[in-house]
Amino acid sequence: MIRKATKRDIKTIASIEANSGYLFRDRINLNSEISRINKNFERGCDYFVCCSEENPVAYISIFVKKNVLKLDYLSVLKEYHGKGIGTLFMQFVEDYAKKRNCKKVFLEVNNKNYSAISLYNNFGYYVTKVKVRTNYKKKIIKLFMEKKLTKE
Numbered sequence: 001m002i003r004k005a006t007k008r009d010i011k012t013i014a015s016i017e018a019n020s021g022y023l024f025r026d027r028i029n030l031n032s033e034i035s036r037i038n039k040n041f042e043r044g045c046d047y048f049v050c051c052s053e054e055n056p057v058a059y060i061s062i063f064v065k066k067n068v069l070k071l072d073y074l075s076v077l078k079e080y081h082g083k084g085i086g087t088l089f090m091q092f093v094e095d096y097a098k099k100r101n102c103k104k105v106f107l108e109v110n111n112k113n114y115s116a117i118s119l120y121n122n123f124g125y126y127v128t129k130v131k132v133r134t135n136y137k138k139k140i141i142k143l144f145m146e147k148k149l150t151k152e
Helices: 007-018 028-040 083-101 113-122
Strands: 002-004 046-052 055-065 068-077 104-110 126-135 138-148
Touching: 002 083, 007 028, 007 046, 007 055, 007 068, 028 046, 028 126, 046 083, 055 083, 068 083, 083 104, 083 113, 113 138
Parallel strands: 068 104
Antiparallel strands: 002 046, 046 055, 055 068, 104 138, 126 138
16 A cells, blocks of 8 residues: 655654665664655655555655656665565556656666666666766765656
8 A cells, every 4th residue: 555655754764764775875874864854845745655554664755846757765675675566656656647747757776776777677767867976975876767758
């Protein structure tokens, strides 16, 4: 089940991020993560959680601006990796974008996050540019990927 998150979910969302088990991140500071998520809520970011037996086990954050949806974060608790939650969320994101008349969806992904890149490729996303970024105080290579939802 996917539901819209509220500010009451901020600590849970931060905990999911901290316990996602992604190898290319250093240990996450929970207070910094809570602060980041709170700021994103205030900036108009929408958060959604995927629940297993009422308990959130994954989340996404998205921004919609000028007919473009940005998938900001997609994070799944480590013990729920490989259970189809990413696929469920990607279907949800595209449906959400189409209902809001978005022309495309874009995202950034670490070039070493092979499972996420594979998921995005399976949904028809393609790399539009590559940049070196600082994420969690580390220099990393980010792939910018997008998918057009309408024919131009």
